[in-house]
Amino acid sequence: MKRLLLAAALSLLTAGSAMAQTVYIVRHAEKADASADPVLSPAGEARAGALAAVMADTHPSLILVTPLQRTQLTAAPTAEYHSLTPEAVPFDGGAQGQADVIAARVAALPDDTTVLIVGHSNTVPLIVRALGFGAAADMPECEYDRMTVVTINGEIVTGDVSRYGEATVC
Numbered sequence: 001m002k003r004l005l006l007a008a009a010l011s012l013l014t015a016g017s018a019m020a021q022t023v024y025i026v027r028h029a030e031k032a033d034a035s036a037d038p039v040l041s042p043a044g045e046a047r048a049g050a051l052a053a054v055m056a057d058t059h060p061s062l063i064l065v066t067p068l069q070r071t072q073l074t075a076a077p078t079a080e081y082h083s084l085t086p087e088a089v090p091f092d093g094g095a096q097g098q099a100d101v102i103a104a105r106v107a108a109l110p111d112d113t114t115v116l117i118v119g120h121s122n123t124v125p126l127i128v129r130a131l132g133f134g135a136a137a138d139m140p141e142c143e144y145d146r147m148t149v150v151t152i153n154g155e156i157v158t159g160d161v162s163r164y165g166e167a168t169v170c
Helices: 002-018 042-055 069-081 094-107 124-130
Strands: 021-027 062-065 114-119 146-153 156-163
Touching (some): 021 124
Parallel strands (some): 062 114
16 A cells, blocks of 8 residues: 555656746857847857757757847757747847746746747846746856756746856856
C-alpha cells in the first residue's frame, strides 16, 4: 500500500511539473556598432549560435523578439533550428509596456509551453519581473551572456540565472 501511495504521489508531482511553462529570457547578442538598429558583430553571431545550441533540446513553441534586427538576428539560428517564425512585440507603452504585453502573451499560452524571449538590456529585467520572478537584477550595457529561465507552475514562479556562450566582461 505504501508503494502504491508513493507511486501515486510521484505521478502527481511529475504531472504537475510537466504542466509548467518554461520561459527563457536573454538579451540580444553583441552589436556591430552603436547605430540605432545595428546588425550583430562576429561575436554576436557566435553568441546567437551558442543560444541555438543551448535551445536545441528545449523545443520552444514560441519565440518573442522586438522590432529591432539585433533581437531578430539573435533568435534566428534558434528559430531556424526549430522551424519557427519569431513574433515581434512592439514597444508600445515603452519598455514597461512591452514587458507587460509579453507577460500577458505568455500567460495566455498553454501550461506546458516553452518560450524564448530575446530583449534588450533595459527590457530583460522588466520582462523577468513582469513574469512574476522579482529577483531580476538590472542589466549593464556590457552584459550579453545572461540567461534567465523562469518556470511558471500555476501560482508558483521560480527562476534561475545562468550564462551561455563566451563570458562577457564588464
